[in-house]
Amino acid sequence: MSAAETTTGWTTIQRVILPSADQTDTVPLYVDAGTASGIRLRENDELARTPKLPEEKLQMFSSGGQAAHFEDLLGRHSMRVRSGEQISFGTYFNAFPASYWRRWTSVRDIRLVASTRGTGTVTVYKSNARGSVQRVDGRHVDGTTTSVFELSLKPFGDGGWYWFDLAASSEELVLENAQWETTGGGPETPGQVTLEITTMNKPDFCLNNARILAANPDVLQNVKEILIVDQGTQKVEDEEGFAEVRAALGGKLRIINQANLGGSGGFARGMYEAVENGSDYALLLDDDIVVEPESIARLLTFADHCRTPTIVGGHMFDLYNRSILHTFGEVVDPYRFVPAAPHADMEVRHDFSVANLRQTAWLHRRVDVDYNGWWMCLIPTKVIREIGLSLPLFIKWDDAEYGLRAREAGFATVSLPGAAVWHVSWIDKDDLVGWQAYFHERNRLIATLIHSPYPKGGRVLRESVQADVKHLVSMQYFTEHGRIEALKDILKGPGDLHQVLATKLPEINALKAEYPDAQLKEDVNDFPAPKLGRGPMGGAVVGMPRKKDLIPWGIKTVARQLIKAPGPESAERPQAYLAHRDNRWFRVAHYDSVVVSNAEGTGASWYQRDPKKLKSMLTEATALHLRLFREWDTLAEQYRSAVAEISSIEAWKKTFEASSRDGS
Known part of the structure; x- marks a missing residue:
């Protein structure tokens, strides 16, 4: 897309594009078949309250439209619409995100320019922040035609998109190309x-x-x-x-x-x-x-x-x-300091092959x-x-x-x-376990020290202590060692962050040799076979404790693991094999010895309960958290004051010069 102005003074700001020939599975992101709107059901709709409907059907239904024909994609910018069929460009990559341009730029007027060949109609639609679909304009085309639709961005304060549909009549209709254009609002020459x-x-x-x-x-x-x-x-x-x-x-x-x-x-x-x-x-x-x-x-x-x-x-x-x-x-939840969704109705991992843009109301609300x-x-x-x-x-x-x-x-x-x-x-992946646990713990706390608006970082220290307990009762001692090192390094202050940048990972990985839970083997048969039986709970499914029972459960579980020695056979063979999806702290805590597969499915590790490690690590982690709580305000001031220097071009230049010698 060139930012050069056309002879009419209009500038292309978004082109219609189509997937490459090797990405047939991405077609729903570029082009869609069927009518302009799907059928949406809300929780307050009569049908949605019908108990006969499965839960996953309450929010939306497909419009029943056909999938677009991949063989009708003629190139990166051109496609054919078969006689009697309708194709929509109200898709992730080809609808125009009007509310974002309305909010963040000075652009208020745009136009759609669509060049077609054949007979049919070009229809322009828009949506609002609630996902309601509205017809804007349309026209019949015949032969080689360039259709121009002038549009305003003023109604898109909270959300909404523009898009267009093509419908072929008795003969096929071919989209040669289409683009969204504007006048002014940008620099004289594009940025580099x-x-x-x-x-x-x-x-x-x-x-x-x-x-x-x-x-x-x-x-x-x-x-x-x-x-x-x-x-x-x-x-x-x-x-x-x-x-x-x-x-x-x-x-x-x-x-x-x-x-x-x-x-x-x-x-x-x-x-x-x-x-x-x-x-x-x-x-x-x-x-x-x-x-x-x-x-x-x-x-x-x-x-x-x-x-x-x-x-x-x-x-x-x-x-x-x-x-x-x-x-x-x-966004960052400021009280817990964890990533969060900006809106409660926003769906994570939305599948456009199941529900397209036009059918999914929450996608039409602008997300800041x-x-x-x-x-x-x-x-x-x-x-x-x-x-x-x-x-x-x-x-x-x-x-x-x-x-x-x-x-x-x-x-x-x-x-x-x-x-x-x-x-x-x-x-x-499970990057809260293993060598990455050090960086998760340290960096989350550093970001909290610098940016949290709450005294003592809000809920962060409490959740950090809870995470320590979960890792320890789950026999993840290598992970916990990394978290303890993270707390120690935070308490040192920000002065060493550049110096340890290239050395900290090797230091953490060097600890793996001390912990069976860090030893990964590709084949589960490389471990001794479990003793015949159904595990310590007799095969019963162990669920997560209720919220009100978490503290009593934690005290009881930690006390049992501290006092009760593991059976001598636990060092000789595991009690069970657990798939990664079953590797939950409230289940693993009942074992003395268990082989657990990793998230990637590439191997497994042998977790073995060790009361001495539990006692020493829990004692050290608790003392470090208490110290961090006492010194929080002083450390927060140190890290905030250091940000400008440690993120400066001059500081990084020294690090790059040293690392380029090492990386050459």
Whole structure:
């Protein structure tokens, strides 16, 4: 998409696009078949109150429309509508997110320009924040026709989209191309962006995305440089076909090798280089993604039109189930300091192949966010110059903390519909267990110290203590060791965050040898077979204690695990095998010895109860939390005062210089 003005003074701000030939499973995100609106049932509707209906049927039904024919997609911008059929572009990638443009830009008037060939109708629709569908305009077309519809953004204060449908009459109707346009509101020349990918031993993903970019040169028109910050041992440059891809990108691709500084170190490098090379924006991309290339142009175009410098991010779809949207936007719950949904009715992991945009009311309400995940996020270099780069947190909470810091400085974040990547989902991961537990604990508490508006961080310390108990009664001693190290490092203050950036992960991983629960084996048959029987509870299904019983349950369980020695046979063979989905603290706590599979399904570990470890770790974790509670206000002031220095370009430059020597 070029931002160059046409002869009539109108500028294209969003093009209609269609999926590539190898992504048939993404068709529902681009084009839809059937009538303009589905049938929605609300909880207060008479039918919805009928007890005969299953719970999952209460909210919506399909309109019964047919799926679009993949063979009718003629190219990236063109498709055929068969005689007598109707096709809608009221979809995630092709509806126009009017409320976002209304809220964050000065644009108030747009137009739809649709070029068609054949006989039929072009009909324009809009929705409001409640998801109500309204017909706006329409016209009959015959032969080769360009239809222009002038539209206003004024009614979209709280939500709503524009889109159009095509219906073919007695002959087929072909969409040649279509775009949404505006006049004014943007800069005289488009902003220039540095596109940066941070990677750690995923060279195949990186090369694939580089190929996608090379195959779509039109979206790279305003990309000054493509950077791959390679922090791994499996180098992107060593991949077969790299030279051809580099040549196809016309000199825009540059590789930076540095030591493994985690996501925060890689993305901070992208921010730093964007400032250094004079770009207007840094576009951060994760490595384990597949990018929808048009998203690059859409983010840049939207950011260029924003009234003030604004961080603009894309959404995340599931790479292995590509019609599923992971989340439509996130905020930070300020009392608990955890990611949360902005609205109670927002659905997580929405599947567009089951319910399309037109049928799903909550998707029409504009979602305002605190931050955007750094799987795809465009940050103005003006923001970077004013508030600094990422905090040196390695992984976890770097993106959320940056969004909160930007907001406090007066810079908003927008998660823009129609811009997205497909990302390896963490639904099959459990990063609260294992080496990542250290970073979760430390970085969440650091972000809370810096940004929490509540005394002592609200509920955070209480939940941290509860998590310690859950890990310990679940025999996850390696995980708990990492959490204890996190508390110790927090109490040291912010001065060492840069110094330990490249060394902390190896230190944590070195502890694995001390803990059976950290030893992963690929084949469950590598463990001794459980003794014949149904486990310590006689095969009964163990449920989570009721909320009012949690404290008594915890006291009783901890006391039992401290006092009662495990049977001697527990060190010789496990009592059972547990699938990961059954690895819940209130179940595992009843075992003395159990083999548990991991979230990814790649292996299993042997958990063995150890009263001595439980006693020493619980005592140490409790003492550290008490100290953290007493010193909270002093530490909060230390971390807040240090943010400007440790996130500065100068501080990061020293870290990059050292890590480039290590990573060369």
